[in-house]
Amino acid sequence: MSAFHWDAAAVRAVVPLRPDGTPRSVADHERAYAAAVWSCLAEPGDAVAGALIDALGPDDALREVIAGCRGTLAADAAGIPPDELRAGVRRWQPRLEAESIAFALHLAVSAGVHLVTPDDDCWPAALDDLGPHAPVALWVRGDPAVLTRLDPAIALVGARAATGYGEHIAEEFAADLAGRGVAVVSGAAYGIDGAAHRAALAAGGITVALLAGGVDRPYPAGHTDLLRRIAASGAVLGEVPCGSAPTRWRFLQRNRLIAALGDATVVIEAGWRSGSLNTAGHAATLGRPLGAVPGPVTSGSSAGCHRLLREFDARCVTTSDEAAELLGLDAAHGSEREEREDDRTGERTRVSDALSARAWRTVDDVARRSGMATAQVRAHLGMMALEGVAANEGARWRRVVAGAGD
């Protein structure tokens, strides 16, 4: 193991100012640097690291690990069972190398990537709902101030192997919600994610992409330009340091960040075993509203959505208004399918049924045909005449306008 030392110069380069533009104190620098180091040491979602950092702060937690590597680990640190803490140190130790950490920081500086930690005002409080699984820091490509504009935010996710149908829905939802000031959070993958980001950008809204690897490494490569555009007006976020590869584990952990940043998650299209179901699972675990867009049952690309409806009690979402409802927002478009008074039940219907549009009928005849008392029929006919839906010539009646049954 290389000797590890505090690299004050490196951290000053990465985090010269707080994201809000104010200078950092020396103590701030130390904590930010320690958070950056932690993002190199622990894999995303490492709850032992999270608990240790929660209890001691990132700087003292890191000193504890360095001590542990030298065999002087305090047995009762942060109330974490000593076995777990020792196992943690064994996990983190292989990565506690000054050179590789310095290299990750160097990559961040080169790429203009910002470090944001829970000490910063722009830290998204929504991430704290992850408890010990919250990230220790975020690496941000783009303006970190965007992180203050994620309320409300919606996670729109789905299959890479999307159909035209799914991409159409993703575009429609993202454009409409982004246009209403809802930030669109997704994972920058091909298919649904890409369609959602693109439509949010086109609508002039805020969109944020969470990457599984380092934010300096556009992934997928085919979305290099899309990610550049997202960073220009929104942000590209990751919790692993620059230069890190997007592994399958990190994809799964990345999904928890998408679910946590969204005030609600909507899965637009997903195969039976799509990774989007993992995002949905995180949203449900966090108690965030979860929606799924149905599709043809003959389409494998909607099978995962139907599974969410069947097995995970997801809300069926068919319009962007219904997606907005998950966020507690009112419908933007009014109630398009406003209920008309349903006159298809009850006595009125029976009287109307008993009238003919062509033949004139007596009240007695209408009473017999409708199975109602004569006096009742007469009362309804009077109302219907006022409304212009029935007409009489003397004692004989006919229907003027008839609604269609189904």
Add this chain to the structure above:
Amino acid sequence: MSAFHWDAAAVRAVVPLRPDGTPRSVADHERAYAAAVWSCLAEPGDAVAGALIDALGPDDALREVIAGCRGTLAADAAGIPPDELRAGVRRWQPRLEAESIAFALHLAVSAGVHLVTPDDDCWPAALDDLGPHAPVALWVRGDPAVLTRLDPAIALVGARAATGYGEHIAEEFAADLAGRGVAVVSGAAYGIDGAAHRAALAAGGITVALLAGGVDRPYPAGHTDLLRRIAASGAVLGEVPCGSAPTRWRFLQRNRLIAALGDATVVIEAGWRSGSLNTAGHAATLGRPLGAVPGPVTSGSSAGCHRLLREFDARCVTTSDEAAELLGLDAAHGSEREEREDDRTGERTRVSDALSARAWRTVDDVARRSGMATAQVRAHLGMMALEGVAANEGARWRRVVAGAGD
């Protein structure tokens, strides 16, 4: 009002034997005849008629009405509030005409239509769940013994304005369920209903059509041949007497019979205000399981199904196996989408992620890349070597088979 009298000759012609082939007693005849008369007097779902018949039997209930028409109504009959009973008599009186009732019976005799009442062994007990809204009798075109073969039965209903998608699903569900001995109940309308009946017939199964009008009047006319085929192996049922027109009110009431005869109801395709939602509402009121098949959110023909999923807590049904599940039947096709062990989470994934398929890596390297302790990594590598998914040359390892992420 014409004088009303018991028409013993007419009733003997309609119901010469019980549906099971045994002769009827004189008392039986009287009750069957009275039930037939009641089906002429009261509109479907008339709860006052239902309560009166429940309390007194159809024959004494009818005598009570005849007395009521003469102004000698017993004020406390069957515990029904006198006002409601008097209102009932006023409703029924216009239809208490010997000629028109005799004509309805004559039509039934001519068309070979059977009368089935709750006194008959083949009466479907499921209808009794409707309480005072249960029909007083069923008019049956076809073999009444079919009514004993409706357990289990599924109601498959949907829009007349069905799409190819909806008709395809209706055919698939009906064929599969009918082939498994489930009776398919529907309403003989164009679109979904017709597709379900046809597929059930093609599968050699039992199918039953509920009509809103008289069973001697094929409705819609374009389904005259289909209704003939349904009657030949199954049954065409109605609660209004022969010659009656299918009014909108009767369609809505007919829907309660479909819902009651089905052990579960599945709406396959339905517009936002489809009459199928009325059937679904009856199923829910009866406590019968209710399913809805999702479709594209861009299809108006699925809007009603999505409404059922959103507003009525219907179960999302995507396969005939899932429809069978609503009936408490096991899946016929095994678990097609059987869960494979999900190895995408946990340490194994992280070790696999850290291996390369091309480059050989040391255990220390794999430990660093996976963020795990060396000893743990070694244990996993040992297991993976046994399973053939990792291979080593001395101290260096590589991945042999990699699963695809999503």
